[in-house]
Amino acid sequence: xxxxxxxxxxxxxxxxxxxxxxxxxxxxxxxxxxxxxxxxxxxxxxxxxxxxxxxxxxxxxxxxxxxxxxxxxxxxxxxxxxxxxxxxxxxxxxxxxxxxxxxxxxxxxxxxxxxxxxxxxxxxxxxxxxx
Numbered sequence: 387x388x389x390x391x392x393x394x395x396x397x398x399x400x401x402x403x404x405x406x407x408x409x410x411x412x413x414x415x416x417x418x419x420x421x422x423x424x425x426x427x428x429x430x431x432x433x434x435x436x437x438x439x440x441x442x443x444x445x446x447x448x449x450x451x452x453x454x455x456x457x458x459x460x461x462x463x464x465x466x467x468x469x470x471x472x473x474x475x476x477x478x479x480x481x482x483x484x485x486x487x488x489x490x491x492x493x494x495x496x497x498x499x500x501x502x503x504x505x506x507x508x509x510x511x512x513x514x515x516x517x
Contacts, residue, residue, distance in 0.1 A: 392487075392498035399484055400491040409492050416485035423478040426471070436468035453512070 406415055430437050441462040446455055467475065490497045 389498040389502070392501060393496070395483070396487045396491055396497045399487040403488045403491060406485075406488065407492065409489070412485055412488045412492055416482065416489055419478060419481040419485050423475065423482060426474045426478045430467060430471040430475070434468060434471050436471050437463050437465040440464050 403412070406412055431439055439462050444459050446458045450458055487497050489495075490500065
């Protein structure tokens with residue numbers, strides 16, 4: 387089902403990706419979408435205030451096994467996104483997905499296959515995937 391959704395999404399993006407067909411355009415739009423996502427998070431903190439970032443050094447007990455580290459790690463986010471900030475972030479993340487699918491389309495990659503391979507690597511390596 388997810389494969390079909392990814393394929394349909396990528397096909398739809400490919401169908402309507404006219405103005406930004408160049409790989410250079412798609413790459414720059416993807417980067418711009420990432421920056422806009424970051425800005426939307428910052429606005430949720432500094433403009434709206436629905437969430438707060440309370441960052442400090444992660445405190446992990448020295449005796450904690452590596453596989454249990456995630457239980458001790460914090461996101462540094464306090465609070466919940468309000469409806470307006472949630473909608474803004476969903477929109478920005480959606481644009482990132484759109485341009486990521488567009489990049490896959492112009493390069494001849496299948497987004498569903500990329501996701502499947504990454505899931506397989508993550509499953510195989512577990513927490514060591516992010517080292």
